[in-house]
Amino acid sequence: MPSPAWALNDNRLTGGLRPPTIPPRFGRLGEVVCPPVAENKMRITKVEPIILRLPHVTEAVDGTQDDLLIRIETDEGIYGWGEVDSSPEVARAIVEAPTSHGIAHGLRQVLLGRDPFDIEQLWRDMYRATIYYGREAVVIHAMSGVDMALWDILGKATCKPVHKLLGGSYRSKACAYASVLMPETAAEAQRMARDYVSQGFTAVKFGWGPLGRDEGLDVELIAAARSGAGCARLMIDIGQQYTVKQAIRVAKRVEKHKLYWMEEPLPPDDFDGYRRLAGEVTVNIAAGEAESSRRAFRRLIQDCCIDIVQPDISRAGGLTETRKIGTFADDANVRLVPHAFKTGILLAACLHLIAALPNTELIEFSLADSPIRRDLLTEPFQVVGGHVEVPEKPGLGIEVNPEVVAKYRVA
DSSP states (O other), X not given: OOOOGGGOOSTTTTSSOOXXXXXXXXXXXXXXXXXXGGGXXXXXXXXXXXXXXXXXXXXXXXXXXXXXEEEEEETTSOEEEEEEOSOHHHHHHHHHOOOOBTTBOOHHHHHTTOOTTOHHHHHHHHHHHTTTTOSSTXXXXXXXXXXXXXXXXXXHHHTOBHHHHHTOOSOSEEEEEEEEEOOSSHHHHHHHHHHHHHTTOSEEEEESTTTTSOHHHHXXXXXXXXXXXXXSEEEEEOOSOOOHHHHHHHHHHTGGGOOSEXXXXXXXXXXXXXXXXXXXXXXXXXXXXXXXXXXXXXHHHHTSOOSEEOOOTTTTTHHHHHHHHHHHHHHTTOEEOOOOOSOHHHHHHHHHHHHHOSSOOEEEEEOOOOHHHHHSBSSOOOOBTTEEEOOOSSBTOOOBOHHHHHHHBOO
């Protein structure tokens, strides 16, 4: 089987020296005279997956205990950062794997020597190059981090924030909701909700933890969280623990607490269950963080009739794919709230997406007490007046702290 053009990895793509890029010249009346296209192509020279991990990792469903960063470098000295929410070692293997055959490549093989501005083509080429073992799940997760880093490069190369390249400035800030694991007791849930509202959050989400073990306890925890949250929006993430009938029963029992949404009450593959649930209850049903690529979200919207879709940019296919999901959701009059329980890299990508889409305004703001989550950026995002500002610096508008990377990096 002959290798496709994107699989070439010889001197035509990566070897030898090329003429230096000629900067734009200014003609009469400020007219920009650009150099020939062939002399102005940037090339990808390095694709580096970097695993971070805390010294002690628990069974808690908390994705901030480890991380996979993607750093892509170019021959122009411009680099970009991305992030993958997956099993770090598995996703790293997707990037680093050598070629097996024509449709079983590692992502690095596809990317080296390529022009990062061909971002739509690169997405498709990565998809085609891994189709023998990919098409969804961890391969799309790894592609997501690569795609995020490519958008960071594009923004830096053009001196534009990513949301401008995505085509929108619908908003300059996003409403942040505090996102935490549900504690074990009702008293603690009430106290935590009260504390977050006092910090300026106008929305709070509790998820996972003990939820799903006992319906009576779930109702008690939700009631306590509502008591502490007062008039703030309250969301509950059941963590994929219910059957359809359990979800219907609990949703009706907590109806008086006016949840803004019930998130992932069912396993992600129970599409028929989501359709039945959405038709039986009044509370908004949210789902989608476990999905990868736009085809799954089309099914959630069209067949399951859920109210809120929650693609995770670091799992669903990066900004390239998630923008398409957002457009499809907007056409169907469905709200989009990106899932974001990682570091400031993912948070930055979400803020740019939110600025570029008309049907989203909420940003998930993880409060997990992890130094990877808390300290990775040199300038962490801040919640001011219940909102987070959309970055206006070129690219994603962030810088990663090299000391934190060095401290938690897995050799």
